[in-house]
Amino acid sequence: MQTVLYARVSTTDQTSAHQRKQAEGAGFKVDVVVADEGVSGVSTTLRERPEGRRLFDPLLLRRGDVLVVRWVDRLGRNYADVTETIREFMRRGVIVRTVINNMTFDGATTDPMQMAVRDALIGFMAASAQAQAEATKEAQKAGIAHAKDREEAYRGRKPSYSRDQLDAARDLLAQGTNVSTIAKETGLSRQTVYRIQENPAEAEAALARWAA
Structure with missing residues (x-):
């Protein structure tokens, strides 16, 4: 034995x-x-x-x-x-x-x-x-969710535009195109175009933070 x-x-x-x-x-x-x-x-x-x-x-x-x-x-x-x-x-x-x-x-x-x-x-x-085991699993899920919430709070609001939309909007702004036309051509809201126009550096940084 x-x-x-x-x-x-x-x-x-x-x-x-x-x-x-x-x-x-x-x-x-x-x-x-x-x-x-x-x-x-x-x-x-x-x-x-x-x-x-x-x-x-x-x-x-x-x-x-x-x-x-x-x-x-x-x-x-x-x-x-x-x-x-x-x-x-x-x-x-x-x-x-x-x-x-x-x-x-x-x-x-x-x-x-x-x-x-x-x-x-x-x-x-x-x-x-x-x-x-199930209690441990739930605790792990809660911990992951909490960490994700903290990360998202740090990154700020997720941009409502993609890389292509941001580049297109910046190019059109540089050409002097009016906001309404840019919004129509890029599919962005007028408010988003205004934010990009007012602070292009922050628009770029927000995109980078979300790795968009």
Whole structure:
């Protein structure tokens, strides 16, 4: 019987070595480490990950072996995925254990009450893992939106003209063409043409800020 640690890390400030240290600190004697570095657990199933798929190889994990993970969220991307993955390992006779809270999921259990408690725990922990992942995703989206709002506030109002329209308007203004004619020929409003006429440097700068 061997103990296999599966570590999934998605950011640069995490390492599989750190997860191994945590596991060994919790009393696990790790024989093999399987690690996916820089892989999101929200968008990929265990079978889709470069190293995660190795866990389904019967030559790596056999009946009686122990699969250790920091937490159940390492085994899938959502509730259905995590619960099915744990059940599959249990059907194969693999014991799944977690570093956090030292939970054990063993398919060899035959007592109905123990099975009910075990299955309830699997569902609860998988649901908690999905809720946390979704909360993280929402926080990331909110952070991105906030950063975008700040960037747009810095850049000011987006120009209502394109590069071609600005160049055409400036050329016509230089030729002494009246504003109404320029507006008609370029498709710009009279107000926009007036702003370009009054401050051509700012018109150019606004376009540059928006990389238009």
